[in-house]
Amino acid sequence: MFWRILKKDLKRKRTMNIILLMFIILCSMFASASVNNIAAVTGGIEHYFDISDMPDLTVSMETDSDEDEIVKNIPGIREIKMQNPFYIYSSKFFRLHGKKLDNFINPAVLVSDDEMVIKYFDSDNNVIKGVEKGCFYCTNTFTQDIDVNEGDEFEINVDGFVYKLKYKGHFKGADIQNGASALPYLLVNSEDFAAIKKDFKNPAPSFKMMYINTDDPQAIIDYANNTEGVNVTDRETTKSIYLFDMMVAYIMMAVSVIIMLTAFFVLRFTIGFTIQEEYREIGVMKALGIGNSSIRCLYIVKYLAIAVVGAAVGFIASLPLSSTMLKTVSENMVLGSENGIVLSIISTICIIGLIMLFCYLCTRKVKKLSPIDAVRSGQTGERFHRRSLLSLGRSKLQSTGFLALNDVLSAPKQFLIITLVFTLCMLMMTVMSSGADTLKSPQLMRFFHAPDSDITIIDSASLTELMTREGGYKITCEKVEDLMDDLDIDGKYSLTLGTQSNVTHGDITRTNIFFTFVIGTNKYELQCDEGSAPQKKDEVAMTGYALKSLGAEIGDRITAEIAGEEHEFIITGKCSSFFGGGYAAITSPDFPVGDVIANGSTGVQIKLSGDHTEKEIDDVIKQMCDKLETDKVYSTSDAVKFITQVSDSLNAIKKLSMILTVILTVLIVLLMERSFISKEKSEIALMKAMGIKNGSIIMQHVLRFVIAAVLACIIASAAVLPLSSLLLNWVSSMIGDVSGIDADFSAAEIFAAAPALLIGVTFFGSLIAALHTKTIKASDTASIE
Numbered sequence: 001m002f003w004r005i006l007k008k009d010l011k012r013k014r015t016m017n018i019i020l021l022m023f024i025i026l027c028s029m030f031a032s033a034s035v036n037n038i039a040a041v042t043g044g045i046e047h048y049f050d051i052s053d054m055p056d057l058t059v060s061m062e063t064d065s066d067e068d069e070i071v072k073n074i075p076g077i078r079e080i081k082m083q084n085p086f087y088i089y090s091s092k093f094f095r096l097h098g099k100k101l102d103n104f105i106n107p108a109v110l111v112s113d114d115e116m117v118i119k120y121f122d123s124d125n126n127v128i129k130g131v132e133k134g135c136f137y138c139t140n141t142f143t144q145d146i147d148v149n150e151g152d153e154f155e156i157n158v159d160g161f162v163y164k165l166k167y168k169g170h171f172k173g174a175d176i177q178n179g180a181s182a183l184p185y186l187l188v189n190s191e192d193f194a195a196i197k198k199d200f201k202n203p204a205p206s207f208k209m210m211y212i213n214t215d216d217p218q219a220i221i222d223y224a225n226n227t228e229g230v231n232v233t234d235r236e237t238t239k240s241i242y243l244f245d246m247m248v249a250y251i252m253m254a255v256s257v258i259i260m261l262t263a264f265f266v267l268r269f270t271i272g273f274t275i276q277e278e279y280r281e282i283g284v285m286k287a288l289g290i291g292n293s294s295i296r297c298l299y300i301v302k303y304l305a306i307a308v309v310g311a312a313v314g315f316i317a318s319l320p321l322s323s324t325m326l327k328t329v330s331e332n333m334v335l336g337s338e339n340g341i342v343l344s345i346i347s348t349i350c351i352i353g354l355i356m357l358f359c360y361l362c363t364r365k366v367k368k369l370s371p372i373d374a375v376r377s378g379q380t381g382e383r384f385h386r387r388s389l390l391s392l393g394r395s396k397l398q399s400t401g402f403l404a405l406n407d408v409l410s411a412p413k414q415f416l417i418i419t420l421v422f423t424l425c426m427l428m429m430t431v432m433s434s435g436a437d438t439l440k441s442p443q444l445m446r447f448f449h450a451p452d453s454d455i456t457i458i459d460s461a462s463l464t465e466l467m468t469r470e471g472g473y474k475i476t477c478e479k480v481e482d483l484m485d486d487l488d489i490d491g492k493y494s495l496t497l498g499t500q501s502n503v504t505h506g507d508i509t510r511t512n513i514f515f516t517f518v519i520g521t522n523k524y525e526l527q528c529d530e531g532s533a534p535q536k537k538d539e540v541a542m543t544g545y546a547l548k549s550l551g552a553e554i555g556d557r558i559t560a561e562i563a564g565e566e567h568e569f570i571i572t573g574k575c576s577s578f579f580g581g582g583y584a585a586i587t588s589p590d591f592p593v594g595d596v597i598a599n600g601s602t603g604v605q606i607k608l609s610g611d612h613t614e615k616e617i618d619d620v621i622k623q624m625c626d627k628l629e630t631d632k633v634y635s636t637s638d639a640v641k642f643i644t645q646v647s648d649s650l651n652a653i654k655k656l657s658m659i660l661t662v663i664l665t666v667l668i669v670l671l672m673e674r675s676f677i678s679k680e681k682s683e684i685a686l687m688k689a690m691g692i693k694n695g696s697i698i699m700q701h702v703l704r705f706v707i708a709a710v711l712a713c714i715i716a717s718a719a720v721l722p723l724s725s726l727l728l729n730w731v732s733s734m735i736g737d738v739s740g741i742d743a744d745f746s747a748a749e750i751f752a753a754a755p756a757l758l759i760g761v762t763f764f765g766s767l768i769a770a771l772h773t774k775t776i777k778a779s780d781t782a783s784i785e
Contacts, residue, residue, distance in 0.1 A: 027262075051119065059230065084206075174333075217234060300360060439647040447577055462630070471596070501561055529575060560585070720745070
């Protein structure tokens with residue numbers, strides 16, 4: 001009997017069941033793909049480290065340092081492997097087809113194939129055993145933005161030194177960061193490496209790396225923390241280079257959660273509507289002696305069938321979606337997929353379980369119905385209602401508008417569900433839009449300790465002396481002044497640079513504190529979260545992470561070793577910073593920087609005098625690019641976008657969210673409107689019998705959804721900025737020690753384009769669905785009981 005009833009119900013409500021099925025397919029598809037991605041990236045990192053033979057610790061120091069001999073004698077060490085990479089400072093030292101490269105900003109790192117201390121993999125995930133003489137592999141950063149094919153010949157060409165190498169393809173290593181602002185790595189034959197290192201006359205600072213497996217990692221960490229020039233990184237810290245890959249996966253998971261919530265809201269409405277509509281059938285079944293649990297089972301079996309089919313189709317569809325989402329990540333990692341299918345299946349089963357639990361809870365209303373409800377048309381006989389907020393006599397609305405608004409106010413729960421779903425769809429678009437705009441906003445430059453500016457120069461060739469010579473920032477400043485004089489640029493400039501420093505507070509010493517200094521004519525006003533900005537040369541502000549690692553507070557004194565000299569500072573405030581992974585400090589403008597060699601910088605910032613249009617700034621940037629023979633001169637917005645590297649990913653997700661919003665909105669409107677038409681068939685027939693035209697009835701139904709969409713836009717517009725700020729501050733706290741980011745936004749996009757899209761799709765979707773009212777005739781009033 002149950003099977004016959006189920007088949008009849010599935011056929012009778014085919015449209016509603018198909019739409020519900022599509023919701024479950026979307027829900028299962030995105031949830032399975034996102035769970036698989038997160039597991040692949042988070043668990044995949046550990047898998048990648050294991051197959052790469054990643055060591056417990058990586059210790060770096062300058063090539064001429066003898067601290068490695070001391071490290072080798074620390075007890076507990078099982079294995080040590082050494083790597084001595086060679087650095088070529090500028091992209092312009094490389095040529096392809098006779099043209100200088102200008103596609104990366106950091107020094108290129110050459111690694112010899114006889115010093116592959118961990119396993120490196122080619123683009124097909126095969127372990128690289130060696131490199132042919134005269135050839136090289138490279139990371140994605142080296143070939144970004146250029147057209148290159150395997151076999152193409154590159155030249156290292158500077159000051160008469162010429163060396164040719166053939167491109168063999170990309171390679172990846174577990175400890176190598178990828179991205180536009182990362183160091184490009186080249187893996188070369190040992191003979192080529194020796195020849196280049198011997199004859200290349202433009203050396204950059206060089207470092208040697210120790211890859212250590214040990215039973216007592218803390219002993220080495222303690223030694224490094226108390227030794228200048230020795231830096232140590234453990235496996236867990238190295239995983240942070242894949243933070244952006246994880247971030248995209250988690251954002252996609254958030255989109256999946258929104259889709260799941262939407263599906264559950266729709267399911268709640270559908271079940272509630274079905275029970276309300278089938279009061280007679282339920283009352284008759286109870287009169288025949290069928291129990292509550294059996295009746296609830298009937299509905300649960302129906303939705304179980306839909307859930308299983310939808311989840312199965314969604315699971316199959318999630319496989320190509322997951323592969324597409326992981327494509328970019330897999331370019332940087334070797335991901336293990338042995339658990340991917342299992343996790344996707346588990347997530348699919350969980351979705352089915354959640355739907356069944358939700359169905360069980362939503363069918364509780366069956367208990368309240370009795371056999372007498374079949375006679376009373378589903379009513380209890382009690383009709384205590386509040387007086388309507390609208391009065392036809394006093395309303396200035398047209399009859400169609402009045403009826404639409406009255407319908408919304410008369411069924412607040414139903415239209416509240418619709419409004420909440422629309423709000424989620426709206427936020428899915430606008431939060432991504434706000435995030436993308438914020439992560440390229442000039443306001444973020446203050447978290448890199450750079451003053452307000454119009455132009456940023458990030459070019460390794462222009463900053464060579466800054467990173468290679470003691471006090472080299474002075475030469476860089478002279479170059480910038482000469483550049484501005486040559487181009488007749490009226491403005492001020494600044495240069496933010498930093499260096500790792502030994503910092504001591506009491507008995508605690510840390511070597512991972514990144515001290516930053518702002519030099520130039522454009523003064524920087526530091527904004528502190530607590531306390532005040534440093535004003536005197538013996539004052540400093542520090543991040544919360546740095547303070548905690550030192551056990552220090554505002555007002556305490558610390559000692560820092562900078563450029564070989566000890567300086568005593570008093571801590572005046574706590575600030576936010578992306579530098580040093582959040583372990584940073586900034587001095588006052590009066591601090592004598594001395595002969596420091598920078599190992600970090602945000603480049604040169606230039607603030608033009610007066611007010612300038614975007615076109616005028618672009619013209620100045622073009623002049624600078626021509627003069628410096630580089631394209632690494634940016635507007636401040638583009639510079640932030642280049643540094644953070646996330647804005648483009650969020651824009652891609654935003655476009656996906658817009659497509660999903662259109663799909664979800666259309667499905668919701670079709671499902672809800674068909675449900676309303678089925679429920680209100682008698683009322684519609686009566687209206688037609690009274691002479692009301694089809695157009696008025698259709699517009700009444702359309703306006704109800706438009707009202708819900710407008711309310712959703714208002715709610716979403718009020719919530720988007722605080723929600724975006726909360727999300728961005730959470731993300732930024734993982735990259736550095738940053739708080740106080742205010743979400744940026746495009747008013748036209750968030751408060752005009754997105755609402756217009758939602759309202760427009762709602763209008764046309766509901767209009768198409770409401771055309772079904774034309775099939776109802778005045779004679780259908782005969783079914784009124």
